[in-house]
Amino acid sequence: MPDPRRRWPAGKRCRARVADHLTRRAMMATGLAAAPAAAWAAKTPPSRVKLAGHREQGAALIGRTRPGAMLAIDGDLLGEASASGLFVVGFDRDAPKESKLAVSKGKWCEIRPLEIAPVDYDVQKIDGLPQDQVTPEDPALLERIRAEAERKAKGFASVDPTDNFRTGFIMPLKATRQSSRFGGQRILNGIPNTPHYGADFAAPIGTPVHAPAAGLVSFAETGLHFEGALILIDHGQGLITAYLHLSKVLVREGDRVTQGQLIGEVGQEGRATGPHLCWRMKWRKRNLDPTLLVGVVAPSV
Secondary structure (H helix, E strand, O other), X not given: OOOOOOEOOOHHHHHHHHHXXXXXXXXXXXXXXXXXXXXXXXXXXXXXXXXXXXXEOOOEEEEEOXXXXXXXXXXXXXXXXXXXXEEEEEOOOOOOOEEEEEEEXXXXXXXXXXXXXXXXXXXXXXXXXXXXXXOOOOHXXXXXXXXXXXXXXXXXXXXXXXXXXXXXXXXXXXXXXXXXXXXXXEEEOOEEOOOOOEEEEEOOOOOEEEOOXXXXXXXXXXXXXXXXXXXXXXXXXXXXXXXXXXXXXXXXOOOEEOOOOEEEEOEOOOOOOOOEEEEEEEEOOEEEOHHHHEOOOOOOO
């Protein structure tokens, strides 16, 4: 798997294709040189990139293209398609209105501008939290939080070379009340905090939590300051789901889990005012809404 921190080394040919595509697209939109633009459009070969999913902030798309094709978003290399041609791309909570997906293999290159719909996020006010859960100051606690953050970062950095996301996701727990939507701006004890990057589901302590798709457990610990018990699962290509505030962890780091497998139980450990599951998703440092992949399956061949 290529290093996602590298700039995409697609060369001048594909960069020129990007510029040419955007120039002709603008001509067609404004009606300038309509005949040449129409002739160019008529000659455009059928797309070899298929996409499934929601195109909005916080969403992920499951794609299919040539096996092993290189993928880039807005010029940044983000991996390659699997041996079966499947890949995933995600758009952060604050993603811009348009991104450009570039897919390349050998001399072939396809550019796909993607319009990303904005989302109107909630504002959530939560009071009554212990102050060390909002603005911790004790040096020993700060050191503990720092060490926990390092271990969690390793779990989030997992990039399993699989495509277990291909079958789509099921809900990790049975029908319950969603107590908080993804992406809401949080005000904790009157202090503005970072947005909430999870979808919360209120449920009794002990409610079973199941893996929404197959994957590799990249982190599993109890007793974390903010999350309590936490599980991270890599569903392939660095698409990570997280399960916070659990009362029980029933898997270990390195385990392979199947879709629907019991992985833990709902709790209220860490920064929580009541029993619930906080379900999160991350892809290459982009925070995503996991509920948007429920029921989405890979495009057919």
